[in-house]
Amino acid sequence: MLIPALVCAIVSIILMRAGFFTLFFLVPLGFCTVAYGPGAAWLGFVYAVVGNTVLSIGDSLRHGLPVSGIDVLYFTVLVLGFTRIMADNPLENGWIPAFPKIRRVFRFIAASIAGALAFFFVVFVLSRDENFIALLRAHAEAISSAYITVSGADAAQMTVLERTLTSERIIESLMGVIIKGGALFSVFFLFFFSRQLALILGSYFRRQKRSGMAMNGDLINFHVPRKTIWIFSFCLPAILLFRTVSAEIFEIAVWNLLVICIMMFLAQGGGIVLFIARRPMPPLIRVFCGIALVLLLFSPGINVLALMALILLGIAENWLPLRVIKQDMPVL
Numbered sequence: 318m319l320i321p322a323l324v325c326a327i328v329s330i331i332l333m334r335a336g337f338f339t340l341f342f343l344v345p346l347g348f349c350t351v352a353y354g355p356g357a358a359w360l361g362f363v364y365a366v367v368g369n370t371v372l373s374i375g376d377s378l379r380h381g382l383p384v385s386g387i388d389v390l391y392f393t394v395l396v397l398g399f400t401r402i403m404a405d406n407p408l409e410n411g412w413i414p415a416f417p418k419i420r421r422v423f424r425f426i427a428a429s430i431a432g433a434l435a436f437f438f439v440v441f442v443l444s445r446d447e448n449f450i451a452l453l454r455a456h457a458e459a460i461s462s463a464y465i466t467v468s469g470a471d472a473a474q475m476t477v478l479e480r481t482l483t484s485e486r487i488i489e490s491l492m493g494v495i496i497k498g499g500a501l502f503s504v505f506f507l508f509f510f511s512r513q514l515a516l517i518l519g520s521y522f523r524r525q526k527r528s529g530m531a532m533n534g535d536l537i538n539f540h541v542p543r544k545t546i547w548i549f550s551f552c553l554p555a556i557l558l559f560r561t562v563s564a565e566i567f568e569i570a571v572w573n574l575l576v577i578c579i580m581m582f583l584a585q586g587g588g589i590v591l592f593i594a595r596r597p598m599p600p601l602i603r604v605f606c607g608i609a610l611v612l613l614l615f616s617p618g619i620n621v622l623a624l625m626a627l628i629l630l631g632i633a634e635n636w637l638p639l640r641v642i643k644q645d646m647p648v649l
Contacts, residue, residue: 347515
């Protein structure tokens with residue numbers, strides 16, 4: 318258990334610093350949970366946090382920069398939240414009490430909120446860095462120029478676009494999306510994507526079945542609490558009300574509450590699709606379907622339509638019996 322946890326932690330740290338492949342940095346830790354159990358998962362968490370902290374401090378000292386610790390904080394919060402999602406009990410030998418039994422969907426939400434708050438803190442700290450602001454403006458100007466060029470507008474329209482699509486407005490719009498649920502949804506999606514990929518990989522290398530996790534069927538049998546639809550319905554008029562009275566703080570809070578409801582309906586919609594597609598199939602075909610799903614989620618344009626369809630499907634199940642519930646299946 319010690320060696321696999323260490324190897325998974327090292328791979329996670331490497332992926333965190335690997336550019337595009339940063340998106341997959343949680344997958345090795347999820348695989349460690351699936352293949353070797355909760356004990357290995359929490360050990361991998363400790364290895365990953367310690368290793369990332371040492372490397373971050375070493376990088377800062379090597380380049381003569383002050384040790385800020387914001388990257389360490391962000392990495393630690395995400396890894397802790399993901400490990401809590403994946404593993405129920407930190408140790409299985411009984412001498413350390415187990416964590417309270419909490420439905421995995423609420424662990425997803427709590428971890429996503431913690432990750433979003435950590436992201437806000439990182440942005441707040443970086444917003445005081447002139448180099449970061451200059452880099453952000455440069456990217457915003459590049460986006461503005463690319464959009465104006467692709468739009469094919471005439472001279473008059475181009476002048477209007479240049480006055481409208483300034484770097485300040487692009488940054489302001491981006492920050493508005495982030496604080497109104499964008500960061501929360503992004504962290505939730507990262508956790509969800511990492512967990513599903515870890516389950517796909519780990520299901521073929523799993524050495525034990527006592528991890529306390531629902532390896533199959535947990536998402537298939539997930540149902541949103543019935544009162545969620547009323548909260549979802551309340552959010553839409555509440556946002557309009559708070560915007561009308563210029564109560565921005567309350568508007569931001571309700572936006573994030575709306576995103577939480579959407580995330581749960583998205584998970585329910587995914588469970589419906591998995592329930593419908595649940596048929597005996599060869600392992601290679603199952604892996605191929607999993608890879609195809611990942612590619613679909615990362616296809617621009619198509620992924621938005623797919624996510625919207627899953628959300629609507631999840632909402633529709635509040636009135637339509639789209640799944641037959643089996644009592645022997647675990648719940649998320």
